[in-house]
Amino acid sequence: MQIKEAIAVVTGGASGMGETCVRMLAAGGAKVAILDVVDERGEKIAAELGPNVVFVHTDVTSDESGRAAVEKAASAFGTINVAINCAGVATPGKVLSKKGVLGLDLFSRVVQINLIGTFNITRLAIEQMAKNAPNEEGERGVIINTASVAAFEGQIGQAAYGSSKAGVVGLTLPVARECADYGIRVMAIAPGLIDTPMMAGLPESVRVELASTVPFPRRLGRPSEFAALVRHILENALLNGECIRLDGAIRMTAR
Numbered sequence: 151m152q153i154k155e156a157i158a159v160v161t162g163g164a165s166g167m168g169e170t171c172v173r174m175l176a177a178g179g180a181k182v183a184i185l186d187v188v189d190e191r192g193e194k195i196a197a198e199l200g201p202n203v204v205f206v207h208t209d210v211t212s213d214e215s216g217r218a219a220v221e222k223a224a225s226a227f228g229t230i231n232v233a234i235n236c237a238g239v240a241t242p243g244k245v246l247s248k249k250g251v252l253g254l255d256l257f258s259r260v261v262q263i264n265l266i267g268t269f270n271i272t273r274l275a276i277e278q279m280a281k282n283a284p285n286e287e288g289e290r291g292v293i294i295n296t297a298s299v300a301a302f303e304g305q306i307g308q309a310a311y312g313s314s315k316a317g318v319v320g321l322t323l324p325v326a327r328e329c330a331d332y333g334i335r336v337m338a339i340a341p342g343l344i345d346t347p348m349m350a351g352l353p354e355s356v357r358v359e360l361a362s363t364v365p366f367p368r369r370l371g372r373p374s375e376f377a378a379l380v381r382h383i384l385e386n387a388l389l390n391g392e393c394i395r396l397d398g399a400i401r402m403t404a405r
Contacts, residue, residue, distance in 0.1 A: 151231065151285065151292055151384045153178030158232035159223045161185045161210050161271055164192035166346035167296070168236030170373035171380050175232075176203050178381070183223035183230070185210070185271070186237070210237050210267030220274040229282055231291045233275035234380060235268045238296060238314075240348065242307040257310045264314035268295050269321060272336070276325075280332045287387045290333040294380055295321065297340040297393055303402035315340070319393045326391030335390040337383050342397025345370040364398040371396065 158175055162168035163184035175182045176199045185208035186192045192205035204226050208219040224230050241260055243252045272293055279291030297318040304312020318338055326336035343349070343360050349370060352360075361369045379396055383389050 151289060151387070153180050153381060153384065155285070156180035156182075156232045156384060157223075157227045157230050158234060159183045159185050159220060159230055159271065159275065160234045160236060161208065161267070162235075162237035162296075164188040164195060164205075166236065166348070167341070167344060167373045167376045168234070169195060170377040171234050171236065172203065173199070174374075174377040174381060176200070180232075181227040183219070183226065185219050185223075210235075210271055211262045213270065216267075216270045216274050220271070220278055224278050230275060230278050231282055232384065233271055233279075233291070233293045235271055235293075235295045237267055238264045240308075240311050243310065244307050245309050252309065260310035261314045261317070264311070265317040265321075268318055272321070272325065276329060276332070276334055279334050284333050288333045289335065289387060291335070292384055293325075293329075293334065293336045294383055295336075295338045297322075297338045299340050299342045299395060299397050299400060299402055301340055301393075302395075305402055306405055322393050323391045330390075335387070337389055337391070338393040339376065339379055339383075340393050340395045340397070341371060341376055342395070342400045343370050344376060344396075345372060363403070364400045367398055369398075371398065 160168050160172050163172045164186035172182050181202045184192045184205045196203045196205040206219045206222050209215040245252050282290040284290050295318050298315040300308050300312040301315035301319045322338045
């Protein structure tokens with residue numbers, strides 16, 4: 151799929167890697183709907199990027215809100231053929247700490263946003279994409295979900311985050327196989343340490359220490375590198391049913 155042909159929804163599109171994907175797509179001539187809960191920032195980005203970009207307030211954990219968002223995007227642009235799920239949280243917490251046992255509400259919230267929210271938009275996008283006319287490759291759509299290296303090497307305090315992202319990895323192949331008959335590809339990216347707004351809030355000494363753990367290049371990843379991989383996945387029709395690590399060969403330690 152060529153970028154100029156893309157009609158995309160991007161969850162978490164008002165910041166970080168999601169915003170970078172929105173900007174990459176818009177620069178390539180795509181039509182994009184930003185799906186986020188941060189209204190002011192989302193509306194500002196949409197206004198800046200012009201009529202081919204719209205903002206839709208979306209709670210990815212809600213059936214009603216997710217369905218309304220996908221329908222609004224499809225109504226605005228005629229259809230959708232790309233879904234990029236970047237919405238997520240990384241709330242830490244030990245299973246048992248000095249404060250007591252990890253709250254079930256915290257664990258549930260992380261799983262609801264990271265895993266169930268991803269599946270929610272994925273299923274709704276598939277429903278819409280299946281109606282599309284196929285391109286010359288027989289392709290009707292592409293879905294790209296965001297996992298994490300924590301899915302494979304979750305650290306202490308990442309029981310909720312690591313398991314939610316492992317779930318995203320686990321979705322990839324079965325959903326890709328299920329969607330093969332529809333001509334819809336399903337992929338996932340597992341980023342390592344990416345320099346997102348979440349990272350920007352850390353002390354510089356911590357940022358430097360984290361960067362030093364990456365074998366090569368010895369730095370934090372750039373959101374633009376995530377967006378570049380998204381672009382390649384969209385354009386390479388043979389990529390399907392796989393989770394690609396984007397991590398500079400890092401393997402996370404226990405702490």
